[in-house]
């Protein structure tokens with residue numbers, strides 16, 4: 037394994053170095069070195085050639101100059117020799133004359149020829165000049181001291197005879213005995229020896245001149261400037277050694293190629309030279325050109341290299357990334373929870389991708405497919421998973437293979453060969469195919485679905501919740517709008533659900549909701565929705581409804597019938613009805629909010645209409661909402677503005693035939709609307725909380741009236757006052773009752789409070805505690821509307837109650853309904869077992885009265901005896917002596933004034 041790793045690392049380095057982006061700079065460096073090597077070499081060669089040419093030129097120069105000067109010097113020497121010969125023969129005066137006559141003297145324009153005697157006096161000269169003694173001059177002294185037959189070349193000097201500078205060439209003259217007789221002198225302008233200076237060859241800084249053996253320059257021409265007399269440190273002989281090497285000239289410091297040649301017979305050396313700067317000027321220029329060309333070539337090369345390098349580097353980086361990705365994928369795939377497939381594209385003859393072959397797969401892929409790696413390798417995709425041709429996977433793989441890049445998506449799996457319900461697959465384009473990473477996301481999807489379901493469904497019933505109802509309704513409206521259809525929205529509220537919840541507990545309430553939900557769901561079509569809107573409220577969304585009430589009525593009836601069907605809860609049979617309000621798209625609203633609001637308003641109308649029915653929305657219903665608000669507002673002022681009054685309905689003891697009490701019933705005389713029924717305004721007062729103040733007023737008024745009747749000498753009556761739930765919950769109820777009694781002076785035993793069965797069942801323990809407190813004050817308590825709630829026998833036993841009132845709904849059909857008869861009998865029996873008295877309300881007929889009396893009912897109340905009357909009416913009734921009465925004949929309806937009672 038370690039070996040493998042080392043090899044792969046080695047291979048990686050090799051690949052690294054093979055990468056063009058690394059070798060390219062090296063190659064560029066080599067090229068640059070070559071360019072500069074060649075350029076510098078070329079420059080060096082040119083320089084060397086130029087130097088050699090310069091040396092050669094200087095040699096040519098010196099050769100030419102030497103020949104020229106030698107010629108000039110020989111001519112001068114010839115003249116000196118001739119002068120010497122003729123003078124020694126004929127004397128100095130005659131010699132010059134003769135030579136001049138024979139034209140053997142050089143031109144007087146350039147040369148001055150003169151002869152001196154042994155004392156240094158000039159005897160003759162040509163051209164003629166004044167006698168200037170030269171005995172003090174070096175050249176005279178040299179000749180006088182030494183008998184030599186050689187030419188002496190003196191330093192360049194100025195004669196006293198004229199101001200011009202001359203170079204003096206001299207020879208010794210002897211007399212016949214060989215004694216010193218004087219000297220012959222030829223004077224020459226020093227410029228004469230540099231007239232051969234060629235500017236075209238030697239430039240402005242070239243050199244020509246004659247150097248004496250004494251190291252003093254006799255003449256020196258640099259360009260156009262001629263000078264002399266400079267003393268050189270170097271001896272003339274050594275100059276020859278310097279040939280070929282440019283040296284700084286001692287007279288001006290300029291570096292020159294120099295050459296020197298000794299002039300035989302004369303103590304002189306010819307000197308010639310060329311300035312290095314001038315000789316090498318063209319070479320320098322070419323050097324600069326070469327350097328510039330090499331620089332430009334290098335810059336172009338570097339630029340090209342940089343661009344190519346960048347391109348290669350990016351390519352290499354991309355390749356490395358892909359390689360790394362492949363390696364990472366391959367390495368990670370085994371440890372990964374994802375399935376991993378490498379697919380190679382198979383192309384047809386036209387080059388189009390016909391299929392993919394699996395070349396690699398990991399262990400996870402084995403698990404997901406149930407095939408081993410060996411079985412997977414070699415499979416072709418379309419043969420193995422033919423569905424990929426139709427579900428778009430194949431096309432996507434082709435696209436990624438051809439265009440590169442990546443693609444990922446989640447899909448519900450329909451391929452039986454792959455063991456997962458939901459898949460996430462990701463493909464990455466690689467050379468010649470794709471790498472596919474497939475993950476089983478079934479669990480995550482299930483969780484998501486669960487979360488979605490929880491967010492959109494009611495946990496208790498499993499029905500769509502408020503948000504999903506809204507969404508379904510929105511979709512139904514959208515579809516109906518397109519298809520010119522209608523949508524019905526039904527708002528369903530269970531009647532008396534609170535009683536079940538409070539009476540039998542929340543578990544029973546929950547069970548009831550579940551059963552009702554199931555039943556409603558069974559009534560619907562597939563496309564319908566039933567959802568729980570909250571509490572005991574349900575909503576139906578019924579798409580493609582005809583828009584006619586008649587079309588939907590059978591379904592609503594079915595729902596109503598299903599809801600009212602008894603349910604077994606906590607071992608008891610419980611029955612609830614429902615009130616349904618229906619609104620219709622597009623007639624009653626164009627959006628979910630409006631339709632739901634209007635269905636809700638219709639549902640309230642159904643409740644108001646006695647519950648257990650359905651109502652279709654009508655626009656007045658919203659008006660009644662406004663009316664409701666107006667009534668609530670009016671109620672707040674009703675007590676202060678004395679719009680309330682009480683009526684009293686007598687209660688009869690069937691055994692004695694005596695009116696033993698009255699029920700105080702509230703009336704509201706609205707200043708504009710006239711009389712408003714209690715069942716219209718009591719619920720509003722309850723809802724708004726105004727019932728507490730109103731109830732207190734009723735208590736005071738009822739107590740005051742009862743006491744007033746007693747004070748008027750009438751037989752004392754028990755006065756019953758209805759107590760609503762909010763009043764009952766009022767912490768000051770006992771205090772208010774006590775105040776009413778105390779203010780009126782009524783003894784507590786003449787006051788009875790009627791509480792409904794449902795009120796007690798909300799919280800039995802608390803209700804019983806409160807009732808006990810009231811009982812302790814000496815009051816009587818009775819249960820109103822008995823039979824409509826769900827009091828258990830056990831609970832009833834604990835109630836400090838003296839009287840049960842059979843609800844008028846059971847009395848209404850007593851003559852015909854066996855059920856109602858059974859209920860009435862059961863209530864009477866139950867009450868008696870609990871030592872309670874029973875009163876039936878709403879008794880209107882003699883038959884009802886007869887039945888009740890026959891079945892042991894103790895008391896009755898109803899129109900048969902008397903409708904509710906004003907206080908005066910009760911007084912009149914009592915005064916008229918109808919405190920006892922007899923049962924009227926069946927079939928006759930009594931009037932209040934002439935009620936003949938069934939006692």
Ligand SMILES: Nc1nc2c(ncn2[C@@H]2O[C@H](COP(=O)(O)O[C@H]3[C@@H](O)[C@H](n4cnc5c(=O)[nH]c(N)nc54)O[C@@H]3COP(=O)(O)O)[C@@H](O)[C@H]2O)c(=O)[nH]1
Pocket residue numbers: 685699700701702703713714715718734757758759760820821844877878879880897898899900903904
């Ligand atoms: N909390 C309070 N509730 C009150 C008060 N005053 C009345 N009410 C409640 O209002 C409801 C309606 O009352 P009302 O319209 O006055 O109806 C009462 C009777 O008029 C009616 N009744 C009496 N006899 C008959 C009959 O033979 N037939 C028939 N159809 N109706 C009849 O019954 C109502 C009395 O019912 P109940 O209270 O259940 O005894 C009503 O629920 C009142 O309780 C108040 O001051 N406070």
